[in-house]
Amino acid sequence: MKKYILFTIIGAFGLLGCNDFLDRDPLSDMSPSTFFGSKGDMRTWNAGIYDAMQKTLNRAHIDWGDLRSDNYTTTGYEDSQVYMNALESTKEEYSWKDLYSCITRCNTAIDRYPTIPGIIESDYANYIGQAHGMRALMYFYAIRVWGRVPLVTEQWDGDVVKSQVPRSEIEVIKKQIMDDISKAEAYLVNTSDKFYINYATCKALRTDVHMWFKEYKEASEASVYFENNSNFELVKNEAEWKQMFLVPNSSKEAIFVMAWNFDADGGSLWPQRVGASNTNNGYKISQTLFQEFVDRRYSNQGADGRLWNVLDTVKLYYNNSRMPISYNTYYAVGIEKNTKYSEVDPNREYDSKNSVYKSQWLVLSTTSAAVQPQIYRVADVLLLRAEALNQLGRGSEALEIVNKIRKRVGYLADAKKEVSAISNKEEVETVILLERQLEFMAEGKRWFDLVRTNRVIPVMDKVIKERQSAIGINPTGFGDEGRILAPIYYREFEANPALRGDQNQPYSEG
Numbered sequence: 001m002k003k004y005i006l007f008t009i010i011g012a013f014g015l016l017g018c019n020d021f022l023d024r025d026p027l028s029d030m031s032p033s034t035f036f037g038s039k040g041d042m043r044t045w046n047a048g049i050y051d052a053m054q055k056t057l058n059r060a061h062i063d064w065g066d067l068r069s070d071n072y073t074t075t076g077y078e079d080s081q082v083y084m085n086a087l088e089s090t091k092e093e094y095s096w097k098d099l100y101s102c103i104t105r106c107n108t109a110i111d112r113y114p115t116i117p118g119i120i121e122s123d124y125a126n127y128i129g130q131a132h133g134m135r136a137l138m139y140f141y142a143i144r145v146w147g148r149v150p151l152v153t154e155q156w157d158g159d160v161v162k163s164q165v166p167r168s169e170i171e172v173i174k175k176q177i178m179d180d181i182s183k184a185e186a187y188l189v190n191t192s193d194k195f196y197i198n199y200a201t202c203k204a205l206r207t208d209v210h211m212w213f214k215e216y217k218e219a220s221e222a223s224v225y226f227e228n229n230s231n232f233e234l235v236k237n238e239a240e241w242k243q244m245f246l247v248p249n250s251s252k253e254a255i256f257v258m259a260w261n262f263d264a265d266g267g268s269l270w271p272q273r274v275g276a277s278n279t280n281n282g283y284k285i286s287q288t289l290f291q292e293f294v295d296r297r298y299s300n301q302g303a304d305g306r307l308w309n310v311l312d313t314v315k316l317y318y319n320n321s322r323m324p325i326s327y328n329t330y331y332a333v334g335i336e337k338n339t340k341y342s343e344v345d346p347n348r349e350y351d352s353k354n355s356v357y358k359s360q361w362l363v364l365s366t367t368s369a370a371v372q373p374q375i376y377r378v379a380d381v382l383l384l385r386a387e388a389l390n391q392l393g394r395g396s397e398a399l400e401i402v403n404k405i406r407k408r409v410g411y412l413a414d415a416k417k418e419v420s421a422i423s424n425k426e427e428v429e430t431v432i433l434l435e436r437q438l439e440f441m442a443e444g445k446r447w448f449d450l451v452r453t454n455r456v457i458p459v460m461d462k463v464i465k466e467r468q469s470a471i472g473i474n475p476t477g478f479g480d481e482g483r484i485l486a487p488i489y490y491r492e493f494e495a496n497p498a499l500r501g502d503q504n505q506p507y508s509e510g
Helices: 007-016 040-065 097-115 121-146 170-187 199-212 216-226 238-246 270-274 287-297 306-310 313-319 327-331 378-391 395-407 425-439 446-452 456-470 490-495
Strands: 072-074 254-257 283-285 374-377
Touching: 040 097, 040 121, 040 270, 040 446, 097 121, 121 170, 121 199, 170 199, 199 216, 199 254, 199 374, 199 378, 199 446, 216 378, 238 306, 238 374, 254 378, 270 283, 283 287, 287 306, 287 327, 287 425, 306 313, 374 378, 378 395, 378 425, 395 425, 425 446, 446 456
Parallel strands: none
Antiparallel strands: 072 283, 254 374
């Protein structure tokens, strides 16, 4: 999605250069007479909303949703505060400046679009629907990352006193999220363009929110939209699975994708975390996950094609003296580079003596990558549906969904044979969560999965102890459960004193 954000609205966007809470501009700076004067202004402003989403999630979608989990181990260059669950309020990655910038643009759109001269509802419905949907998505990220946050739904009028906003209760924010989803659904229709929030995005988001709050019946009802829907379906094989990340807008599995264009947006920061060619990324796949892929490779029940579509197994094979992929391959050079969004390297080197390529995928660079992360796709919603069905006593149906997810990437093992009883909800959930872990590695899902299912401490306490022991620290484990939530960046307390004094905040207030 190419963004054409006109210079005439730079002043309205406020240049986003300050750290003031919400980065909000007074209404007087954006009066309808100076900007919102025609239908075309909505298209331009909505481009700004998506631009703010990109700034928010460019790196954060993996920082917030993946890096704190058991998906990874260190390459020696990791952020030790993240790796050891030693986050503090000085972590700029946990600033919510960009997130609230996106929210305030949504607030402005919702407030101003209906006031444009000569406009009727059919003119603004699609644009205002996207604004409601985006605001819901941003607040959903906020409560999953920080818990209670300030709830702001109106444009600031310039009154300094009104900029001091305390945190709202989760139930209040949840109600706002659900109200926004309902309004978005009422305004939006389905489109073939996956780079914009549409009706299907709302159904996916609704499913996700219901699952977060353990509302399984409601999640099941929302997710059924994607069953037998000819507009959305799982990819059919491992080749299509790979293409889904390279050309997401043409994939029927994609629901909502964060657009990224190198010419317009510059290099993506995704590779910097898990697989850049021009820097030492801090993280690589955990040994446990790698071994699970290897187990499937030699299971005599097919092989999981996600292994060679996420890691350059050709390079591993070559660097390991052309021995078959095994557990020991984990220590070969190249394992640290995630190639989920990589195309075939056009300059890959051919070893003519041994008639074999030395590698397969073009490892992305932070200075040239245009990664387009999937915010929602069909596999995500269906596996959430599987969790909901399991909790509703329909474990057999839940595991059928797992089998569908596996089959399309070449792994044919029957998930129903991996549990002692289909009525055992915990065992069934474990199978579903493992499939999600393999399917969505480096897509910003795993941490939220652990939090949603109350598995952070059971899973991460052992992992953190192992990490602490490895560097000679007394293994104390994960620590205070309150640290499941992320710290609020200290500058937020400086800009908004109403945040201070919260007795449930386990971190320093800066």
